[in-house]
Amino acid sequence: MTDRYASFVQSAAGRALVKRLGLPDPPRLRRHHPGDPLLAGPALLGAATGGRLAEPIAKILTAAGVELRDTGTAGPQDRFGALVYDASGITDSTELRQLYDFFHPQARAVLPSGRVIVLGTSPEECPTPREATAQRALEGLVRSIGKEFGRGTTAQLVYVSGDAADDPAHSAGTITSLESTLRFLLSGRSAYVSGQVIRVGGGAASVPADWDRPLDGQVVLVTGAARGIGAALATVLARDGAKVVALDIPAAGDALAAVANDIGGTAVQLDLTAPDAPTRLAEHLASRHGRVDVVVHNAGITRDKTLGRMDADRWDQVIDVNLSSQERINDVLLARELIPAGGRIISVSSIAGIAGNRGQTNYATSKAGVIGLVDSLAPALRQHGISVNAVAPGFIETRLTARIPLVVREAGRRMNSLAQGGLPVDVAETIGWLAWPASGAVSGNVVRVCGQSLLGA
Numbered sequence: 001m002t003d004r005y006a007s008f009v010q011s012a013a014g015r016a017l018v019k020r021l022g023l024p025d026p027p028r029l030r031r032h033h034p035g036d037p038l039l040a041g042p043a044l045l046g047a048a049t050g051g052r053l054a055e056p057i058a059k060i061l062t063a064a065g066v067e068l069r070d071t072g073t074a075g076p077q078d079r080f081g082a083l084v085y086d087a088s089g090i091t092d093s094t095e096l097r098q099l100y101d102f103f104h105p106q107a108r109a110v111l112p113s114g115r116v117i118v119l120g121t122s123p124e125e126c127p128t129p130r131e132a133t134a135q136r137a138l139e140g141l142v143r144s145i146g147k148e149f150g151r152g153t154t155a156q157l158v159y160v161s162g163d164a165a166d167d168p169a170h171s172a173g174t175i176t177s178l179e180s181t182l183r184f185l186l187s188g189r190s191a192y193v194s195g196q197v198i199r200v201g202g203g204a205a206s207v208p209a210d211w212d213r214p215l216d217g218q219v220v221l222v223t224g225a226a227r228g229i230g231a232a233l234a235t236v237l238a239r240d241g242a243k244v245v246a247l248d249i250p251a252a253g254d255a256l257a258a259v260a261n262d263i264g265g266t267a268v269q270l271d272l273t274a275p276d277a278p279t280r281l282a283e284h285l286a287s288r289h290g291r292v293d294v295v296v297h298n299a300g301i302t303r304d305k306t307l308g309r310m311d312a313d314r315w316d317q318v319i320d321v322n323l324s325s326q327e328r329i330n331d332v333l334l335a336r337e338l339i340p341a342g343g344r345i346i347s348v349s350s351i352a353g354i355a356g357n358r359g360q361t362n363y364a365t366s367k368a369g370v371i372g373l374v375d376s377l378a379p380a381l382r383q384h385g386i387s388v389n390a391v392a393p394g395f396i397e398t399r400l401t402a403r404i405p406l407v408v409r410e411a412g413r414r415m416n417s418l419a420q421g422g423l424p425v426d427v428a429e430t431i432g433w434l435a436w437p438a439s440g441a442v443s444g445n446v447v448r449v450c451g452q453s454l455l456g457a
């Protein structure tokens, strides 16, 4: 589906009209292409006094080919691809002033589709209430920058656990477990992710031989792969080196085969709600691959009606496809030990599951349940080295959103900091990052891919 307004505002006539009438001005977003540098310009790195992360961040960015500047050497005319700030040294609200001192002079110095990343310590890990208070305050700064800076700039807060420094791969001042998250957030892969709080813990993370193929050799299952977000997922994960097992209902067999052929993957025709679906899937994965490294629960349906008008069938179908089938499949794959240590379970939720939505009590219940699944399963599976995360897409340009009436659709598209809908590839890139072996320290997160939507914010 195309956003004609966003194309129009890129034309000369469109630019003039947008300026004159003060209309929404969706910027063209920088998206990832293999081989691209992480950033369009240098990164300005700052740190609060006493922080523990600036040195490892500098090492990661330098190794990734990013040109680094600091406030001592940056001039007033300099423009930056990213502003990265280590706020882990802030232990009291009176020290928050250091944030103002760093960001205030740079508010107009960020290039289009720039990146702002603030790193700190999870409030729940802080030793004193004062430090926890000050670290929690970082959220307000980051979310406001996401709304203020414009021109496709995104802003995120990354809480880095003290445990991250203890991970086995941690060496010589580098925090390996942070590397995949920094690379994802700086790159065009995170084009439609903004205003997020991401927690990086102490799980094992490995560095890939080639950051352009971060999923090399991984066996990945994608459900609902025949079209929309699932088809984009299959394509992106295969591009990144994965062997993709693409699953969809038999009625979507032709489209599914086309996706699988395109990427050199395999196709499985299966209705996930069939009583024998989990065992048939487990047998397929065991016989063909002996394991599944990454399970992506993407298949989903809507059956919208306000609650008073909704028949029980609509309720049951949505809960079954979007939530219960995920639980049944996880249970069987885990019981048969088909997901090895280092494995990943990634579910697709929705901002409807966070904000609720009129006419979608069934859908929002199922998608909030997916968040519950992450919350409950992630701690239980951490000891087995398996991470569990979800993404919550906002307005994504697919057949699902094409069916929304025009006026509501236009509102949905523009009610976010980037003034446009996301593309299926934006959700796929975010799931890709969570799937990488290098992201083993990212577990228990629900990451919105919504351009910082106002819904549920």
Ligand code: NAD
Residues within 6 Å of the ligand: 223, 224, 225, 226, 227, 228, 229, 230, 247, 248, 249, 252, 270, 271, 272, 273, 298, 299, 300, 301, 321, 348, 349, 350, 351, 392, 393, 394, 395, 396, 397, 398, 399, 400, 401
């Ligand atoms: P879509 O309808 O284009 O694709 C969903 C796929 O799932 C289809 O190919 C369908 O055949 C498959 N599927 C449905 N029931 C199945 C079953 N029982 N067994 C196997 N496969 C089944 O939807 P989409 O927009 O690509 O959405 C993908 C996911 O993203 C869904 O979970 C959806 O709820 C979620 N999501 C989408 C948006 C959006 O804006 N498009 C927003 C938030 C969340």
